[in-house]
Structure formats: C-alpha cells, structure tokens
Amino acid sequence: MLEHILHMQWVELVFVVIAGFLIGLEIKAHDINKNLTKEIGSVRTFTFIALIGYVFVKLNLYLYIVVYMAIMLHLALFYFYKLKNSNSGIIIFLLASLVYSFGMVVAKFDVWFLIIIFVALVFISNINKKLEHFYTIFDEQEIETFTKLLLLSGVVLPLLPHEQIAPFIPVSYFKVWLAVVIVSLFSYVGYILKKYIFNEKGYLVTGVLGGIYSSTATTIVLAKKASSGNTPYLFASSIIIATALMYLRLLGITYAFNFEIASLLLLPFILLVFITFMITFLLYRLSKKDTLTPVVVSEDTNPLELNTAFLFAFLFIVMAVVTHFVLSRYGDMGLNILSFIVGFTDIDPFVLSILSSKFSVTNMSAATAILIATGSNNILKALYAYVFSKNKAGKMSAGVLLVLGILTIVSGFII
Numbered sequence: 001m002l003e004h005i006l007h008m009q010w011v012e013l014v015f016v017v018i019a020g021f022l023i024g025l026e027i028k029a030h031d032i033n034k035n036l037t038k039e040i041g042s043v044r045t046f047t048f049i050a051l052i053g054y055v056f057v058k059l060n061l062y063l064y065i066v067v068y069m070a071i072m073l074h075l076a077l078f079y080f081y082k083l084k085n086s087n088s089g090i091i092i093f094l095l096a097s098l099v100y101s102f103g104m105v106v107a108k109f110d111v112w113f114l115i116i117i118f119v120a121l122v123f124i125s126n127i128n129k130k131l132e133h134f135y136t137i138f139d140e141q142e143i144e145t146f147t148k149l150l151l152l153s154g155v156v157l158p159l160l161p162h163e164q165i166a167p168f169i170p171v172s173y174f175k176v177w178l179a180v181v182i183v184s185l186f187s188y189v190g191y192i193l194k195k196y197i198f199n200e201k202g203y204l205v206t207g208v209l210g211g212i213y214s215s216t217a218t219t220i221v222l223a224k225k226a227s228s229g230n231t232p233y234l235f236a237s238s239i240i241i242a243t244a245l246m247y248l249r250l251l252g253i254t255y256a257f258n259f260e261i262a263s264l265l266l267l268p269f270i271l272l273v274f275i276t277f278m279i280t281f282l283l284y285r286l287s288k289k290d291t292l293t294p295v296v297v298s299e300d301t302n303p304l305e306l307n308t309a310f311l312f313a314f315l316f317i318v319m320a321v322v323t324h325f326v327l328s329r330y331g332d333m334g335l336n337i338l339s340f341i342v343g344f345t346d347i348d349p350f351v352l353s354i355l356s357s358k359f360s361v362t363n364m365s366a367a368t369a370i371l372i373a374t375g376s377n378n379i380l381k382a383l384y385a386y387v388f389s390k391n392k393a394g395k396m397s398a399g400v401l402l403v404l405g406i407l408t409i410v411s412g413f414i415i
Contacts, residue, residue: 012106019118020050020099046099054103153181171320171357176313179352187213207238211245218242219381223388232393234287237280239397244276257355264367268411315349320357332365339369343376371412378405
C-alpha cells in the first residue's frame with residue numbers, strides 16, 4: 001500500500017514538473033512576456049514554480065498560501081516596472097498563478113485533470129492570431145445573441161413549473177419553453193455555421209445549412225435566386241437538399257423529446273433522406289460545377305430574437321389547444337386532417353406539441369401525424385419553389401418536392 005502511494009506521488013511530481021517545464025517553453029517560444037523574459041525567467045522559473053507549489057501543498061496548506069502570496073508579491077514588483085514602461089499585460093502573471101496551482105490540482109483531483117488544464121493553457125496561448133482574424137468578421141451583436149440563448153435555457157427554463165397549464169392546455173410551461181430552447185438551438189447552429197463559416201461556399205452548402213435553420217425559408221430564398229440564374233440543376237439540387245436536412249432536423253428534435261415516437265419515425269425518415277440525397281446527387285452531377293457563385297446570406301435573420309421565441313411559444317400553446325380539441329371531438333382522423341392543414345404553416349410548433357403534450361393518442365398515431373404534417377409542408381415548399389422561380393429549376397424542384405410530400409404522407413399510413 002505504501003509503495004503504491006509513493007508511486008502515485010512520484011507520478012504526480014513528474015507530471016507537475018513536466019507541465020511547468022513545457023509552459024515555460026511555450027512562453028519562450030511565443031515571447032508572451034516580451035521584454036520581461038530575461039528578468040522574470042521562463043523555462044526554469046516556471047518549472048520551479050510548479051515544483052514549489054507541489055511541495056508546499058503536500059507539506060502544509062497554510063505554507064502553500066503564504067508561498068503563493070510571496071511569489072505574487074515578487075511578480076507584482078515586475079508588474080509595477082511594466083506599468084512604468086507603459087506595458088500593462090498580465091498574461092505572464094496569470095500563467096504563473098496557474099502553474100503554481102498544478103500541485104494543488106493533482107493533490108485534490110488527479111493527473112488527468114492537470115493534463116486537461118495544461119492542454120487548455122497551450123490552446124489558449126496559441127489562438128491569439130486566430131482571434132485577431134475572428135475579431136474582423138465577428139458581429140458584436142452575437143454576444144447579445146449568445147446571452148439570449150443562455151437566458152432562454154439556463155435561467156428561464158429551470159424556473160418554470162412542470163404542472164399542466166390548464167385542463168384544455170395539456171402541456172406545462174416547462175415543456176413549452178423547452179421546445180423553444182431546442183428549436184432555437186437547432187436553428188442557431190445552422191445560423192452560425194451559415195453566417196461565419198460557410199457564408200461563401202456555394203448554393204449547395206446554403207441548402208444544407210438552410211435545412212438545419214429553416215427549409216421553407218431556404219426554399220424561398222433559393223427559388224428567388226434561381227429565377228435569374230442559368231444553372232437550374234444546381235439550384236434544384238440546393239433546394240431539394242434543404243428538405244433532406246429538414247428530415248434529419250425533425251428526427252433529432254423528436255429524439256430529444258420522445259424516444260419511442262422517434263424510433264417509429266427513424267426508418268421512414270432515413271429512407272426519405274436517402275431518396276432525397278440520391279436525387280440531389282444526380283441533379284448536382286448534371287450542374288456545371290465551374291459556375292458556382294458565392295451566396296449572400298444577408299437575408300438570414302437571427303433565430304434567437306426574443307420576439308421570435310415568444311411567438312413560437314404562443315404558437316406552441318395554440319397548437320396544443322387545437323390538437324387537444326380535435327382529438328377529443330374527432331379522434332385520430334381529425335388529427336390526421338389537422339396535420340395536413342398545419343403542414344401549410346410552420347410545422348415545428350405542431351410537431352413539438354404532439355411530442356410534449358399529454359394527449360390521449362398512441363405513439364403510432366403521433367408518428368403518423370408528424371409524417372403527414374411534414375409531407376404537406378413539402379407540398380407547400382413545392383408551390384413556393386415554382387411560384388418564386390417559374391423556370392426549369394423551379395419546375396424540377398416543385399416536382400421532386402411534390403413527390404416527396406406524397407411519399408411522406410403515404411409513409412405515415414403504412415408505418
């Protein structure tokens with residue numbers, strides 16, 4: 001037992017010393033502290049700081065704190081010197097504090113946690129140039145947008161009650177807002193990818209990312225662009241692949257709420273995705289690859305606007321009430337008819353009301369309703385594709401989407 005403990009302490013000591021040594025090398029390689037490198041030291045200094053931290057945390061916690069204060073006081077003198085020379089950077093002192101904590105980390109946690117911290121330090125110290133490029137393209141309003149996402153999920157959601165809102169509203173406030181968070185998250189991921197990473201990668205990529213964000217909106221945007229374009233196969237493939245991603249998006253949302261219903265939808269959705277991808281591939285092969293042009297994404301809107309979130313929550317509750325009324329009066333047949341009608345609007349609130357509410361409906365009936373709504377939504381997109389382009393691209397897209405819509409509805413009755 002004693003031999004095992006000594007062995008573990010030896011391993012901890014080796015890892016702490018090596019980590020401090022490598023941080024020193026990192027500082028010297030990147031010249032983080034610039035003119036103070038010679039005065040404050042680099043490789044050996046940080047190796048000794050790591051070693052001292054480990055030794056004193058093993059000896060006595062109070063001594064560990066006193067030594068830390070002494071080291072920081074010593075570094076403060078150098079910081080005062082930096083201020084006199086109009087240099088206020090404190091990265092070197094932050095690194096010194098973290099290196100001194102290596103001993104405490106391995107003593108309180110484990111070696112693996114020290115490795116994670118070390119990797120994080122190396123990663124952060126190497127992203128400065130990448131951050132400078134990011135600042136040139138980053139919209140400062142995205143900080144506010146990300147804050148809204150945290151507000152929706154981390155602050156508002158845990159405070160909401162889990163009880164049913166009312167007898168005629170078979171859903172809780174928690175489920176309503178959870179639906180808002182999940183749909184917003186899916187849309188936000190597509191929005192960020194499209195705006196900052198793939199904003200000039202071609203129309204096909206726009207179709208892929210648009211399907212994550214909103215396949216209906218993407219169909220309208222691409223159909224409008226196709227009206228003045230001379231690459232009908234390219235636009236048709238881009239419009240159709242957005243629907244393929246819509247199937248995957250709906251499947252992911254369904255798994256997030258109801259695993260049993262999602263399992264019923266898995267086979268038809270995967271088959272529909274396969275068919276859609278094959279059609280996209282054939283059309284894309286027919287397109288002229290040398291005529292790809294950049295996509296302007298200024299038509300996208302931020303999916304995390306609070307008014308959008310509140311509107312979605314309102315529609316979610318409305319769909320829950322309407323579905324509850326239809327089921328209580330007309331049963332499964334009424335639900336199927338409602339599903340077809342809802343498909344000509346925004347289907348997300350309806351689908352999520354089916355998944356989240358306490359309806360007296362079987363999983364099979366719920367899966368059928370989702371497929372019918374998805375199919376009728378494809379028919380709506382077929383109409384949009386034709387109306388907004390009125391050329392070969394629109395006709396091809398409308399024909400494929402119409403067939404996909406019919407296949408999706410039929411699959412709802414045979415699963």
